[in-house]
Amino acid sequence: MHLYPCGVRRYNVKARLVRNYDVFNYNHRGTTKQIWKMLFVDVEGxxxxxxxxxxxxxxxxxxxxEGFIYVLRGVQVVHADANNKIVPNWKQMTITSTTVVIREEHDDLAIPTFFYNLVAFNRFHVHANRTDMVFDATGLVLYVSPIESVGQNSVKRDLAIMDKTLTIIKFTIWNEFVHILDDGHLNTEADFCPILFACGxxxxxxxxxxYLTTGFYSRIYVNKVDDLTTSxxxxxxxxxLAKKRVACFRSTPFSLQSSIDISNAHRVRLASFHAMRKVQYCRVIANTCHLEHVDNIIYEACHRCLKKVNSFHGVPTCESCNITDVVTIPRLLVRIEICxxxxxxxxxxxxxxxxxxxxCPATDIKLILQQPNGRKRVMEILVSKxxxxxxxxxIPPPIQDFNPEHSYTVSYVLQVDWAEECMWLTKFYEGKFHN
Ligand SMILES: [Zn+2]
Structure with missing residues (x-):
């Protein structure tokens, strides 16, 4: 910001007011204090x-x-507050009673009308749980949840938004924001997506x-007309590929979080699965290559805790619930090898x-196994599916060191969409895209 000195730590500034927040009241040692924050952009952006x-x-x-250009005479320039900085800048201005505020009558188009502190969705995790900064995001809205009450006085709504990195992120909007996207904005039948710009x-x-949430310094704009939205x-x-992602996301039968997890799953080949860490899920395209025998496909589980029940002297005992002669239910466990x-x-x-x-339910598999030739018939079912x-x-990545003898638990199995795979590979090899 161009600062024209006019005294000790005092400067004159010409800048546009891009955001004018409500005055915030807070309690300090028994008295009510006020703080009023604004954001200004100068000609240098x-x-x-x-x-x-x-x-x-x-x-x-x-x-x-908001929107007008001001000349501020005699503002103080100090280090920015450590908490809830609205923009990544080391300095902030303070207006005191000796500051003179003059509103310019003529607009100057050289001074930007907006400021964006955007973070790519695949980079947001770097800033998780920071208390010293707020951030801006822009993305396509793929999903809007129903409004939900939280506690006595709050309402919230979850959105799923996606940016050019094809990363989908959950964005929880609170209270005054819940009506910003109403039913008219989202027609999930079509591939239309509203574009949202949210700051603070x-x-x-x-x-x-x-995930992202709104706070005191948040603003949300839907289908704002500017270069960013147009781009x-x-x-x-x-x-x-983006259209494909949206269509896949909107058609999954899973919960919002599962759909987001699946969509963001990191694509890997099996050779690099062992090295994967710090991602929620790996996404592997592979075929089944070895089906184990079906002897252990059914196990008996405690009807209370669903843990495997062992037999002591012929009496089924749940060690977890500490109950002997416990009622059991059959559960399925399929172990295979993929390549x-x-x-x-x-x-x-x-x-x-x-x-x-x-x-097929586990009870049916159990019944088939009890019949003559049952194991062969269960194997046939396995082979056919x-x-x-x-x-x-x-698949979640290995938690500890990779062990090739360990059988890794699969969370979801999806049909392969070869068109999507081809589009992704094309982008990957063009170097346009890193997942
Ligand atoms: Zn139990």
Whole structure:
């Protein structure tokens, strides 16, 4: 920001007010104090936050209007607050009673009308749980959840938004923001996506998943008309992979978080699975290459805790619940090996997923196994559903050192969309895209 010195730590500034926040009241040692924050951009495009503290706040009420250019005479320039900086700038301006505020009557188009502190969605995790900064995001809205009450006085809504990195991120909007996207904005039948620009957001992390939320200094704009929005919509119109991602995301039967996890799963070949860390899921295209015998496909589980029940002297005992002669239910466990051209991996499909893949409840499999030739018939079912077929496997990365003898649990199995795979490979080899 161009600062013209006019005294000790005092400067004259000409800049446009791009954001004028509500006066924030807070309690300090029993008295109510006020803080008023604004954001100014100068002709060089630099953005500086400007603060007025009580008791000076009331001297300036009604004097500032967003979009106008102001000459501020005699502002103090100090180091920016450590908490909730609105822009990444070491300095901030402070207006006191001796500052003279003059609104320019003529607009100067050389001074930008907006400031963007954007972060690419695949980089947000770097800023998770920072308390010293807020960030801006722009993306396509893929999903809007119903409004949900939280506690006595709050309402929230979850959005799923995607940017040019094809990363989908959850964005929780609170209270006054929940109506910013109403039903008219989102027609999930079509591939239309509203474009959202949101600023002053907090980056949070929960169980390794990064998400965004609104806070006191947040603003949200839907389908704002500017270069940024135009560039995003032009990209979306022309990028087939982006359209594919959106269609896949909107058609998954899973929960919002699962759909986001699956969509963001890191694509790997089996040879590099062992080295994967710090991602939620790996996405592997591989075919089944070895089906184990079916002797252990069914195990008996405690009906209370669903843990495997062992038999002591013929009495089924749940060690977890500490109950003998416990009622058991049959559960499915399918262990197979998958391979791609780079390597192989032993995997396990737990009960729910196994039932889904085999299209058959565990109780039926148990019944078949009890019949003559039952093992052969169960193997036939396994071969018909899985045998030498290619799937898209969504697998959490190894937690500890990779062990080739360990069987890694699969979280989701999807049909391969070869068109999407080709589009992704093309982009990958063009170097345009890193996932
Ligand atoms: Zn139990």
């Amino acid at each position: 630099e953005c500086v936050q400007c603060t007025i503290f009580s008791p000076h706040v009331e001297n300036f009420l009604g004097m500032f209007h 957001l907090h980056v949070k992390s929960f169980r390794g998943r990064t 995003l919509s032009t990209w979306y119109e022309s990028d087939k 791609d051209r780079s390597g192989t991996l032993k995997i396990t499909m737990l009960h729910d997923l196994a039932q889904l893949i085999l299209g 899985l045998g030498y077929k290619t799937f898209c496997w969504i």
